[in-house]
Amino acid sequence: MSHYYSDSLSAERLRRCYEIAPPRVVRYLEAEIEHVLTRIKPSDTVLELGCGYGRVIGRLLGKARKVVGIDTSRASLDQAKKDLQHHSKLNLAQMNAVNLGFTDGCFDAVICIQNGISAFKVDQEDLILESLRVTQDGGTCLFSSYSDEFWEHRLEWFHLQASEGLIGEIDLARTGNGCIVCRDGFQATTLRRESFSELVAKIGVTATITEVDESSIFCEIRM
Numbered sequence: 001m002s003h004y005y006s007d008s009l010s011a012e013r014l015r016r017c018y019e020i021a022p023p024r025v026v027r028y029l030e031a032e033i034e035h036v037l038t039r040i041k042p043s044d045t046v047l048e049l050g051c052g053y054g055r056v057i058g059r060l061l062g063k064a065r066k067v068v069g070i071d072t073s074r075a076s077l078d079q080a081k082k083d084l085q086h087h088s089k090l091n092l093a094q095m096n097a098v099n100l101g102f103t104d105g106c107f108d109a110v111i112c113i114q115n116g117i118s119a120f121k122v123d124q125e126d127l128i129l130e131s132l133r134v135t136q137d138g139g140t141c142l143f144s145s146y147s148d149e150f151w152e153h154r155l156e157w158f159h160l161q162a163s164e165g166l167i168g169e170i171d172l173a174r175t176g177n178g179c180i181v182c183r184d185g186f187q188a189t190t191l192r193r194e195s196f197s198e199l200v201a202k203i204g205v206t207a208t209i210t211e212v213d214e215s216s217i218f219c220e221i222r223m
Contacts, residue, residue, distance in 0.1 A: 010073040013166055015053050020160050024153045031213035032113050032144060033059050039140055039220070040064050044108035047134065049097040049127075050116040054080030060111070061087050068107070070095040098126045105136035113144040113216075118189045124199055132205070132223065141221040145191035148178065150215040155180065158188065193217050 009017070021029065033056055040046060044064045051057050051069030053076045060067045061084070068091045071077050077092050084090055095101055097112070097120055110131040117124055131141045146154055158180050161167045168184025175181050178190035191199075193209050196219040200207040208220045 009166060011053055011075040011079040014076060015055075015079070016164065017161050017166055018055060020164065021157055022153070022160070025157045028150060028153070028213060028215035029114070032216050035212045035216070035218060036060075036111055036113060036142060037063050039142060040109055045106070046109045046111060047100075047102070047107045049110065049112040049131070050114075050120060051080060051092070052076045054084050056111070056113065057090065058084060061090060064109075065089065067091075068093070068102075070097065070100070072096060096122070098122045098130050100130055100134055102134045104133055105139075107134050108136060108139045110135050110139075110141045113142065115145045115188070115190065117143045118145060118191055124191070125203060128199060128203055128205075128221070132203075132221065135223050137223050139223045141223070143191075143196070143219045143221075144212075144216045145196075146178070147211050147215050147217050148192065149211075151178070153215070191217070191219075 037059065040060065040063045042063065042065060045066040046060055046064045048057055048060060048067065048069045051071050054069065057067055057069045057080065066089045069080060070093050072094065074094055077094055081092055112131065117127060120127065135141055158167065158170060162170050162182065167186055168182035171181045171183050178192065180188040196207065196209050196217065200221065205221055210218050212218055
């Protein structure tokens with residue numbers, strides 16, 4: 001199901017997932033963005049991995065000097081271009097996050113939030129290494145996943161998405177321990193604090209791992 005967000009859950013269907021988010025999920029989404037914005041300077045050039053239809057990019061544009069968004073879904077990128085076309089400091093590209101077409105060290109910050117590190121269905125070590133490659137010295141890479149404290153709210157949100165036919169029916173017998181399994185084959189997994197720690201230790205870099213709003217686990221790597 002590696003192409004799920006390109007083939008089944010892109011553009012307006014993806015936007016609808018966020019439109020139906022219950023209040024606690026809306027708070028989580030806002031807390032994630034606010035945390036990222038505290039790490040961005042007005043002089044920064046920022047890359048967002050898995051930018052979708054531009055939900056986060058619109059906020060990054062209000063803080064950074066330049067923003068680049070990449071995604072594997074052409075439909076989502078077209079929607080982002082339509083919605084944000086008036087922003088001259090935005091560039092969008094269809095690209096895989098583990099094979100970025102950028103030179104080394106060309107970004108001040110690389111952002112991969114809302115559980116992208118799990119949702120992309122790519123090798124997570126490769127994802128971090130490629131993000132680090134395009135980040136300049138002194139720059140920051142930010143990755144986030146879900147906190148265990150947020151499980152019930154996350155599951156409620158996914159039930160709402162399933163009820164609207166945006167994702168498959170949830171297989172409750174196979175859902176649990178941070179993983180949501182749908183009957184159409186889609187699986188939404190999670191990276192816990194210890195998983196982030198193991199990943200960065202394997203790569204040989206130092207990271208700050210923090211919990212935000214009892215909903216997100218953030219892994220911040222300084223180059």
